[in-house]
Amino acid sequence: MTDRILDYLRRTPADGPRLVVDLDVVERNYSAFAHALPDTRVFYAVKANPAPEILNLLASLGSSFDCASVVEIEQVLATGAGADRVSFGNTIKKERDIARAFELGVRLFAVDCVAEVEKIARVAPGSRVFCRILCDGAGAEWPLSKKFGCAPSMAPDVLEQAQILGLTAYGVSFHVGSQQGNVQAWDSALATAAGIFREMAERGITLSMVNMGGGFPAKYLRAMPGVPAYGEAIFNALRTHFGNQLPETIIEPGRGMVGDAGMIEAEVVLVSKKAETDEIRWVYLDIGKFHGLAETMDEAIRYPIRTNRDGDAKAPCVLAGPTCDSVDVLYEKTPYDLPVSLSIGDKVLIEACGAYTTTYSTIGFNGFPPLASVVI
């Protein structure tokens, strides 16, 4: 974690949990993606963290943006970035939201069925659409369900219908699953995408673009490959499946762009045991599932945690949040090793919290305010 964040926390003590994001790390991550895949456009997944300072920085660095809603599109346009740098990447859109995006200048839309194509044809005529296909997500720590995308066999019909209705059938997208640890995960999806390109060519329609989605990991407790390893594997897969006719390509990092740029400072509220004879302690923090750490759901994401007593002996504990909700437990099935000396009132630092924390926070469950956030 960055000295800048530690410095900031020391200089500005505060009550209550707070996220601090270091823009230098975001800039470093953007550069890593740009260098690893120099011919690929980066569309930052705004939903990961839409803080204006982050959007402004990425806009100034030349990033494009993957938006899930009209509000996110407006947040991006507020940076001064043009609508040509926006993809409306949600496959589930109200027709009036598509119309509003079109009004704002957006011309690139995700679809995964004919009904969505029809909406776009009605209110965003002439736009480019890409069809999202299902992908098995093997190897991801947060695998995706079938919620987004259609079977690859259905994609050519969806794209052909777009062309028939006056849209531009522009390409194919997929997502290999969030926090994807296997750099080869893109290979089979790119093979499938290349097959759809060929099928469309046989139908007389030339596709241009492959949107290779997100999935690039942040560094939590488990070691992960670096961005260059992803770049190399993806480039090799592109060459394997598209040969010399490489399509335009897009990636949509969110977690990989901002995850390790943020750190949450929290406080120990209580340390207790449930019975005199219990071996395991419960440690309660002033932040939990409902105020930023939602991704501990099913203990999926395991955040690194630092304390001022890390030199002391450690023992496993159940780690929980502060709300009157029994679901608000962070790590229980696999208890978390923390110093035995950890005490009420101690501050703890939770690392790699830049993505999917502020936005997942409830508006005020139990009367606790949403997660505070500072960008430095």
Add this chain to the structure above:
Amino acid sequence: MTDRILDYLRRTPADGPRLVVDLDVVERNYSAFAHALPDTRVFYAVKANPAPEILNLLASLGSSFDCASVVEIEQVLATGAGADRVSFGNTIKKERDIARAFELGVRLFAVDCVAEVEKIARVAPGSRVFCRILCDGAGAEWPLSKKFGCAPSMAPDVLEQAQILGLTAYGVSFHVGSQQGNVQAWDSALATAAGIFREMAERGITLSMVNMGGGFPAKYLRAMPGVPAYGEAIFNALRTHFGNQLPETIIEPGRGMVGDAGMIEAEVVLVSKKAETDEIRWVYLDIGKFHGLAETMDEAIRYPIRTNRDGDAKAPCVLAGPTCDSVDVLYEKTPYDLPVSLSIGDKVLIEACGAYTTTYSTIGFNGFPPLASVVI
């Protein structure tokens, strides 16, 4: 569902999902609790729905309030109810929050360990404390973990320590699990509580109160016993275990007070299939897990849903929310029967949404605003 809500929705069409809560139903529920257990004080669990109109109504009806935080205490005091009608029921409290509650006049606090007793003794001298004990939660649709409460064998030591430190060891609390369908669930917990009363008497300390918690169900799809059945079973259990020396008693209904008083109006955004050969449709609404329907987590709560096409043939579908998040699926393991004719743009009414919806809503995940709420 109430005609008042249906009338309101007809008269005031609006864009986007919204919760409408009918105060008449809340009043009816309060009366049902007051009649079923006439000697028991009702402490409404504010976290279920802290809308000012609901708190004002309940304050005027004579209710007391179970609060999870200083903000909730302030919300209750804003109704004009005195601090003697407040219980700070969270067992996990910062010492400075206890101090603030004490300053505001609160004198009743939950504990489940000696460390929490010590905080209260330091900053809320002379207050009453009750010790929460663990309860197995069998029969609950949303069973509780071990997060709150200590083993019953530990409770006498916790309470004795309170007395030693100048507090009043006031009683015992437990929670039989949320959405508890078994009216007998209170029996074994009351037996345990009576045992702690006897043990304390042997130590020369007379306990006064049993806080019997919440757990009273709302009516979702599955039929549940009515409030009178709970009242009768609880009264019988009290007589069995406390004989003629009935303690003061408290209940803390949240879901049971407001759950069935609210209805969410939502809109169908997309209906699609993932492959031409799929039998099952996906129906996407403009509300999901992150904007009010968090309690569909693990498909725990199954909301009744009405449409304008309920006379038509029905077929199972996967029901999902509108965000770019694969977790945002409401019912998939057990698909939901909805009319085959259900179409994009149709409104749907989701019943029994008065509790744990607005407060669980994220502050704006994916750029979608928090759940709108109207109280009529």
